[in-house]
Amino acid sequence: MSLGTPNPGEPREDEGAAEVPPEPAADRRRARLSALLLAGFGGAVAWAASRYPIGTLRQMGPGFFPVALGLLLVLLGGLVLLEPAARESEETVEPFDGRAFACVVGAVAAFLLLGRTVGLLPAAFALVLLGALADRRNRPRTALALAAAASAFAVLLFAVLLGLPFPLLEPAF
Amino acid sequence: METLQALAGGFAVALAPVNLGLAFLGVLVGNAVGVLPGIGPIAVIAMLLPITYGMPPTAALMMLAGLYYGAQYGGATTSILLNVPGVASAAVTCLDGHALARHGRAGAALLVAMLASFAGACFGILLMILAAPLLVDLALAMGPAEYFAVMLLGLVAAAGLARGSPLKGVAMVVIGLVLGTVGSDVDTGVVRFAFGLPELADGLSIVAIAMGLFGVSDCLRNANRIPDTGRILEVPSLRGERGDLRRATPATLRASAIGALFGVLPGTGPAIAAFVAYAVEKAVSRTPERFGRGAIEGVAAPEAANNAAAQAAFVPTLALGIPGDAVMAIMLGAMILHGIQPGPRLVTERPDVFWGLVASFWVGNALLLVLNLPLIGLWVRLLRVPYRLIFPVMLLFVCVGVLSVRGAPLDVLAVLAFGVLGQLLARLGFEPAPLLLGFVLGPLLEEHFRRALLLARGDLSLFLHRPVAAALLAAAFLVLGLALAARLRRRRAPAPAG
Numbered sequence A: 001m002s003l004g005t006p007n008p009g010e011p012r013e014d015e016g017a018a019e020v021p022p023e024p025a026a027d028r029r030r031a032r033l034s035a036l037l038l039a040g041f042g043g044a045v046a047w048a049a050s051r052y053p054i055g056t057l058r059q060m061g062p063g064f065f066p067v068a069l070g071l072l073l074v075l076l077g078g079l080v081l082l083e084p085a086a087r088e089s090e091e092t093v094e095p096f097d098g099r100a101f102a103c104v105v106g107a108v109a110a111f112l113l114l115g116r117t118v119g120l121l122p123a124a125f126a127l128v129l130l131g132a133l134a135d136r137r138n139r140p141r142t143a144l145a146l147a148a149a150a151s152a153f154a155v156l157l158f159a160v161l162l163g164l165p166f167p168l169l170e171p172a173f
Numbered sequence B: 001m002e003t004l005q006a007l008a009g010g011f012a013v014a015l016a017p018v019n020l021g022l023a024f025l026g027v028l029v030g031n032a033v034g035v036l037p038g039i040g041p042i043a044v045i046a047m048l049l050p051i052t053y054g055m056p057p058t059a060a061l062m063m064l065a066g067l068y069y070g071a072q073y074g075g076a077t078t079s080i081l082l083n084v085p086g087v088a089s090a091a092v093t094c095l096d097g098h099a100l101a102r103h104g105r106a107g108a109a110l111l112v113a114m115l116a117s118f119a120g121a122c123f124g125i126l127l128m129i130l131a132a133p134l135l136v137d138l139a140l141a142m143g144p145a146e147y148f149a150v151m152l153l154g155l156v157a158a159a160g161l162a163r164g165s166p167l168k169g170v171a172m173v174v175i176g177l178v179l180g181t182v183g184s185d186v187d188t189g190v191v192r193f194a195f196g197l198p199e200l201a202d203g204l205s206i207v208a209i210a211m212g213l214f215g216v217s218d219c220l221r222n223a224n225r226i227p228d229t230g231r232i233l234e235v236p237s238l239r240g241e242r243g244d245l246r247r248a249t250p251a252t253l254r255a256s257a258i259g260a261l262f263g264v265l266p267g268t269g270p271a272i273a274a275f276v277a278y279a280v281e282k283a284v285s286r287t288p289e290r291f292g293r294g295a296i297e298g299v300a301a302p303e304a305a306n307n308a309a310a311q312a313a314f315v316p317t318l319a320l321g322i323p324g325d326a327v328m329a330i331m332l333g334a335m336i337l338h339g340i341q342p343g344p345r346l347v348t349e350r351p352d353v354f355w356g357l358v359a360s361f362w363v364g365n366a367l368l369l370v371l372n373l374p375l376i377g378l379w380v381r382l383l384r385v386p387y388r389l390i391f392p393v394m395l396l397f398v399c400v401g402v403l404s405v406r407g408a409p410l411d412v413l414a415v416l417a418f419g420v421l422g423q424l425l426a427r428l429g430f431e432p433a434p435l436l437l438g439f440v441l442g443p444l445l446e447e448h449f450r451r452a453l454l455l456a457r458g459d460l461s462l463f464l465h466r467p468v469a470a471a472l473l474a475a476a477f478l479v480l481g482l483a484l485a486a487r488l489r490r491r492r493a494p495a496p497a498g
Helices: A024-049 A064-082 A098-117 A120-132 A140-161 B002-014 B017-035 B041-048 B050-054 B057-082 B093-102 B106-140 B144-161 B166-180 B206-222 B242-264 B270-284 B297-312 B314-319 B326-337 B344-349 B351-372 B376-383 B387-406 B409-427 B433-455 B467-492
Strands: none
Touching: A024 A064, A024 B166, A064 B166, A064 B433, A098 A120, A098 B206, A098 B387, A098 B409, A120 A140, A120 B387, A140 B387, B002 B017, B002 B106, B002 B351, B017 B041, B017 B057, B017 B351, B017 B376, B041 B050, B041 B057, B041 B206, B041 B326, B041 B387, B050 B057, B050 B387, B057 B093, B057 B106, B057 B297, B057 B326, B057 B351, B057 B376, B093 B106, B093 B297, B106 B242, B106 B297, B106 B314, B106 B344, B106 B351, B144 B166, B144 B433, B144 B467, B166 B433, B166 B467, B206 B326, B206 B387, B206 B409, B206 B433, B242 B270, B242 B297, B242 B314, B270 B297, B297 B314, B314 B326, B314 B344, B314 B351, B326 B433, B344 B351, B387 B409
16 A cells, blocks of 8 residues: 555556566666656756746746756656665556557547548547557447447437537548 | 635535536546556546636536546556556555455455545545645745745655665656757747747647656567456455454555655656555554455555545646646646646636635545446456557547647657657656656746746855755755665665565
8 A cells, every 4th residue: 555646546456467567677777767757858858948028036938947947857867766676565566558559549649630631520539449449348349339339329429418519521621 | 714615615616517417427437547457547637638728717627537546446446356557556556455355255345445535635625724824824925035935845756765776766856947948049049949930939748748758668578478368257255343443544544644645756757655654554553464355454554645646646737737646747748738837826816716716626535435336347347458459549549639639740759759759768867757747847846946046146055044945955965865875775685685
């Protein structure tokens, strides 16, 4: 049991099979990658913000605060490298789920693409279909049925009940 | 007396048909969200926020708030029946709640959980009624330096108390602050980090960030992982034993006080309150060995505490305009989108909103108490629906919901980007909640920092010369120092087996 800020719906202790305790080497790699990302992002922010007027402490310009934040991130990136790694039991990393990732990203991409070219009804259908396939336990037939039901329900809710101006069968944006 | 009058006025607002209806809808959906594992209140509040744009602000806020505290009730149901927390703050309830269920006493556990939840919530609401007016007086005496210091303390506390590394928590806060600077600068009107995109000139949307970090990211994390457990589930009969209430009552009272305290404090929330209340009950019990094997106090304490904390969390959010955790951050965002600026002036100038919300919380909790147990059959049936069929539909609601805000496909892309980012950061050991808090508080923090230094003519030592601000800043450093020290100590101690 660890203290944590409310992080919704996260069953942590229910399945042991999918969790692998991080090895020290993997831990160090994660720390290095974290530090690199923080320092890189912070540096980019500070550089981009330095083009805005900085001003003085008394009369700060729009660049002051973001430049300071960017530099702080670079500093934090360095500190993360120095920080000792977590105890094994505290942080476990689940193996990367490539299928879920590809399907969810693909589903949203398909939603945008079809919404732009055909309309929101096929976009919604494709989104739920691809999204459902993210989970291996959903068979294609289940996914199809779910997509049909969900897009019908969405049309009913958003277009009919809530009356939102959604072009169902013509380009939406 | 004055307070009672104001409260009566609040009940008149809360019981107006539209407000009552939407509060009812909010707690009902909230209860369902709490019951379903893998779906949390932050994502659902963000999803439903766009739908509320056409509603009267007070009614909309009552519904969104109902979603949050309703989820606290539902979370216990899943903890007890399935040993899986429906919401994070119900995690401790699993220990004894599910143990009771294994002994065939699920009904007693559910009964006590609901009663304790209601008692805890009442305690939190009472605290709101008593503390908010005091806090308003305090807040009106606060200058920009004090406001800056309070916000910094809240952000540092949220970062330091998050799971995992406090440094990574601080980094998430800072990233949130950076994201909060996107859009036009309040003082000068200069548009920052818009990269020529007109959609970004108004800033990033809290709806997109919350949906991405908490909605899409949860789908990515939970797909293929949440098991289908629904079939084994039976509807329990709700029966308690005579000793249950006698054991649960003192635990409930102590835990309510603990929960209300942790709800008001910055950075702590229902999850920590439940954890502490459980630990306290185990410590004061004459038979601590019963805990974890089906002690009814082990159900009453965390449930009273997390509900008290959920209600008390509204105190700083409404009276100071400073949210203490990520859920309150999105509630604050919702209020601002509805043209309601929380803070001391809300209580004095818009008593209909403030007291209406307070009264609505009470009505909503009473509805939850009355509804949750008779509807237990419905919740069990809901739990039989596997997560793998729910998340694709949720993904659709996320995309359509964010599109309905202003019809900008870029917002959908932003949701996806934040979802992927959230997944990446989670894998690297960063918690998303401090980011959301930093994003919401960022513009306020910057504004007060700049104003404080303008008033002090650029003299940074002003924060040391104002005793309240200095004390708050010292507290912030202390919290961070303690969090770092605790981590270092834990590292040196040998890891317990298992």
